[in-house]
Amino acid sequence: MADAPATKVAIIYYSVTGTIDTMARRLAATAEAQGAEVRLLAVGREDAQGQPGSDERPQQPTADDVVWADVVLFGTPSRYGNVAGRLKVFIDSLGAQWAQGQLADKVYAGFTASQTLHGGQEAVLLSLYTTIHHFGGIVVSPGYTDGSKFVDGNPYGVGHVTGGGNDQPVDDVTNGALDHMVTRALTVSRRLNG
Template sequence: MSPTKIAIVYYSATGTLHAMAERLASSARAAGAEVRLRQVAELAPKEAIATNQAWQDHVEASGHIETASPDDVIWADGVLLGTPSRFGNVASQLKQFLDTLGPAWSNGELANKAYAGFTASQTAHGGQESTLLALYNSVYHFGGILVPPGYTDEVKFTDGNPYGVSHVTGGSNDVPLGTAEVAALSHLAERIVDVASRLRVA
């Protein structure tokens, strides 16, 4: 049987979500999956990006990452969606991508896949859970199978987010992923590969 196919589709302004997506990709590959790592298109004007050096640096550093297309979601057995928290909601860049999936949705090409999400915010109570819940509204409409991590592994009692995986940056782009976040991302990747594999043969 061919490997389970996992699409990781995300938006990252200054690199935090990119680092999370890279960890998910490496863990999914280690679990035997074929992975497509894709960033969504940047919508912000160049003038706005230029006002934030970290944002500008990340745009330049991540230029080699392929831009997501609807085909990436259609292709996948499981999909991991990543967005920074924007006032407790999904970043417009990822939301715009999700809004382009209407034709695939109408053809039933988004249904019966495993989906989960990941996010980051500046503060511990900066809307991480509400961002993931808002993100999952699209999954419900797709007819997707939501696969949150819950408390299915001991690491979830450390990272404390049963809705997905989240990271607190503290307002700095220099705060790396901690041990708990790295473990939680690996667990989420392994879980999505496992459930997506089961759905393929159901």
């Protein structure tokens, strides 16, 4: 029997000081290690700080990347407890694809970061998922489906707290939660498309 086609994953994010960028790259590496075809895509590259040089920065996403994907993972820092405007501008550019039903029936999940412990992570992810419901997307949040979720404590997606100096590195707890979320998204997508 021929091998099943690789699951196509678009990781689309906004990051200024590098936290979401680091999380996105972890998701990409884990997905690729599981045989997925990954597009790592960053909006708003021009104001990135402390991140790889322009040659190493991911491409900007296009609507075609979302249409192409089986799994879409959106990443955004908390901006006053909401999705960052730069990512939202990209999402809001997808009206034509939405109208044609091209955003439906895919697996979606989100990841975020905030400076403070209660800096809006759950609100950010729920706000993001409101849009996914309008797409007719399939939100595959991690829930408490793995022991690791009782450690990082976020059933809505993955969130990292960057701390007062905005400098707490992405650690084993966050990486474990990212690995679990992307593995679950791939598993559900393969069941849907299998």
